[in-house]
Amino acid sequence: MSEENVFRGEGLELSYHDRTVVHAASLSVEPGRVHALVGPNGSGKSTLLRAMARLHKADAGTLSLGDQAVSTLSKREFARVITLLSQNRPVPSGVPVAEVVEFGRHPYRGKWRAKDPEGASAIAWAMKVTGVSEMAERGVDELSGGELQRVWLACCLAQQTDVLLLDEPTNHLDMRYQVDILDLVRDLADEHGVAVGVVLHDLNQAADVADDITMLHKGVIQATGSPAHVLTADRVSAVYGLPVAITRDPVTSQVGVQPVHRTVRRLQQLA
Numbered sequence: 503m504s505e506e507n508v509f510r511g512e513g514l515e516l517s518y519h520d521r522t523v524v525h526a527a528s529l530s531v532e533p534g535r536v537h538a539l540v541g542p543n544g545s546g547k548s549t550l551l552r553a554m555a556r557l558h559k560a561d562a563g564t565l566s567l568g569d570q571a572v573s574t575l576s577k578r579e580f581a582r583v584i585t586l587l588s589q590n591r592p593v594p595s596g597v598p599v600a601e602v603v604e605f606g607r608h609p610y611r612g613k614w615r616a617k618d619p620e621g622a623s624a625i626a627w628a629m630k631v632t633g634v635s636e637m638a639e640r641g642v643d644e645l646s647g648g649e650l651q652r653v654w655l656a657c658c659l660a661q662q663t664d665v666l667l668l669d670e671p672t673n674h675l676d677m678r679y680q681v682d683i684l685d686l687v688r689d690l691a692d693e694h695g696v697a698v699g700v701v702l703h704d705l706n707q708a709a710d711v712a713d714d715i716t717m718l719h720k721g722v723i724q725a726t727g728s729p730a731h732v733l734t735a736d737r738v739s740a741v742y743g744l745p746v747a748i749t750r751d752p753v754t755s756q757v758g759v760q761p762v763h764r765t766v767r768r769l770q771q772l773a
Contacts, residue, residue: 507533507568509584509665511554514563516546516721519619522561524550524721529635531665531699536691538712539701540732542742547701548589548669554699555586555667557605567665581609586667587658593643599637599653603629620662628659631686633679639720647674655683659690666690668700672707684711705759709733717741 509531516524524546531537531554539547552558554565556572565572567583571712575583585606594602606628607621629635632652637645642653651674658666668687672680690696702708708715711730716726717733719741727734735748738759749758 535713538708545718574732584665606657627658632656
């Protein structure tokens with residue numbers, strides 16, 4: 503594999519108010535692959551992703567894209583190669599969907615909105631693949647949470663970066679659009695060679711979409727590797743504090759995680 507566009511964070515120490523929340527974390531996001539970050543609430547996965555996007559300053563560690571230190575890139579240069587779909591974005595009142603998606607083209611325009619020859623096609627494609635084309639003229643403040651999530655994803659896709667970072671992209675979405683978004687993530691990696699890093703709460707979604715998984719717990723990386731390597735019964739049970747069963751699909755061999763609920767445990771004890 504070419505190392506040219508591998509995006510790496512190495513030895514990252516991250517804190518809030520003098521309290522370290524991520525300890526010596528290293529993560530790589532590779533072209534054509536999906537890398538999922540998983541872990542319980544408060545494990546540091548979103549903080550780590552924000553640090554990779556230069557939105558959370560690291561106390562120690564480095565970021566690099568290929569053999570280039572990310573610190574050498576200007577904000578505009580960085581935004582042409584790496585973008586983040588964060589959990590919370592302000593909702594501009596009265597602004598139509600098409601204009602919000604157009605915000606994603608800001609790294610390609612100069613101070614005075616210089617010409618952007620590829621902008622129109624990039625915006626149209628991003629809106630089509632996220633299913634928001636039909637709402638182009640609607641104000642974003644009129645949308646549901648799920649619709650708004652798809653608009654913000656379209657904005658990121660219009661940016662046409664080599665690295666796409668997504669913080670819980672299926673949040674607020676119904677089942678159909680959860681599947682559509684995860685399929686799109688997979689297509690971006692497989693068909694367009696995009697390096698995708700994604701935070702997911704649902705371990706089964708992570709196993710379904712990701713080539714690689716990193717599991718965090720209390721700010722410490724517990725394991726990195728394939729879904730089958732990371733999602734073991736012992737590890738998941740220890741990190742999440744409840745017993746789980748690991749299943750394998752007989753056709754695809756995909757790993758599945760099934761919590762063993764209290765009722766099931768009680769029945770097992772009575773059997």
